[in-house]
Amino acid sequence: MADPTPVFDDLRAESDELDRLVAELGPEHWMLPTPAPGWTIAHQIAHLSWTDRASLLAVTDEDGFRALAEKALAAPDSFVDEGAEEGARIPPAELLPRWREGRTALDAALRSAPPGARFPWYGSPMSAASMATARLMETWAHGQDVADTLGVVRPPTDRLRHVARIGVRARDYAFGVRGLTPPTDEFRVELLGPIGDLWTYGPEAAPQRVTGPALDFCLLVTRRAHRADLAVRADGPDADRWLDIAQAFAGPPGAGRPAKGDAG
Template identity: 30%
Template sequence: MTDTVPDRADITAKLSAEWDALTRLVDGLDETAWRTPSALPGWTVFDVIAHVIGTESLLLGEPTPDVDVSGEHIRNDIGTLNEKWIESLRPLTGPQLLERFREVTTRRLKALDELTPEAWAELVPTPVGLAAYGRFMRVRLFDCWMHGLDIADGLGVAAEEGGPIAETAFAELLPGLGRSVVKGAGATDGTGVTVEITGPVPRTLHVAVVGTRANLVESLDGPADVVLTLGSGLFARLRGGRTSIDEHAGEYTLVGDTGLGDRLVRTLAFTL
């Protein structure tokens, strides 16, 4: 992956399209369906949309609601901030929330359109550290795309898991994969791992361990110690901590050091 600042027109168009996709997922739901548990602990379908509204409202400069929140799913300060927005919106009906979502995202698109090239490239604090604002917006695209999967999985319907948006969002799943190989799976110096991702977003990923660090590489110097093959949807959900590999027996294969591979599939989750 490169640190090049993403193209503003491309990212903005994809954000707009993804927000439209989220709208299609929830438009017309009755109140019972709106309150269906999503794939995220403690959050309903309603809460997921409320979370997106909260994040985009913050980016518009709106103050965080001053409300009390609690819950086992709140693990840190960011979680508390997210929950404050969600709690403040819970009294709304589903259609009222959707109207708020449309209004906020329309204002965000206008704000993005008015950004100068300098502001798009400016380094700002982001969930992935200090990075260009444009990279931050790619993280936002990833976040919204993942939340589309969360909603679809909760409702038991299909979501768009491939295509241009998924191709761009998928890039945010790759940094830190080396950490999962070393810190999570316990791979040692000289180990090579290949992850074959099939399905809507196919990828062949090679991770080489040098000393106590591991990085994505174009190719390995020799045969991989283990080859993990799985679909892009499962890979995304595992990386996002949305599911456990124990719920997906038969949906992946391991060739080579299966002990290493088993540890890896159980430690793919990361927090973005």
């Protein structure tokens, strides 16, 4: 079994990067609207805080998490927004330390998890490494919303490899959540990493192919940018269809971001 420590370290680094973006913001900046309709910066951090605590519950209190999951199943279209809305009402001076405390506790719990342990989640049970990877993906995506709101350009890092991997692995889910039949054959995905190395997934000879910068692919699969504004390309009709619907996260896809030419 591979050592999961690197992904734990990457999750910590991703969270710390976002923390630096919001740590010195005044209360008025926490109320700025982000590209996610109806969500302010406070909503973004509140959502991360809530999900970190849900993850901690899954790792440390299986029965407690199952009770939480039942509430989610009872209101699948509103549960996430309700959690973010509740947290966003907390003053930033309280919300920021709450987020820090929750993610620190989750970090410790994941690092101390027994090798091979799997924990309940809203879909399939997850290993500690998979849970950390999912938390990193979500932290990066919501951090992108915050960065866009503040007009900050974040240099891409090798941590995007985790986001890209989830996006590739979630291909069939993206089709299924829309009621579509997933393609039967694997795709070849070739992404150019931030330092110029090539990240590859799938059979080299696969006729259906996706290529482009890793950053653009990650923006696409987290639905933080419209396909028309990204340099991700598809060869083959199934791959082309996938790029229209790709998503790395569970749950309803949402409307996604409009193309820049369509904004406003």
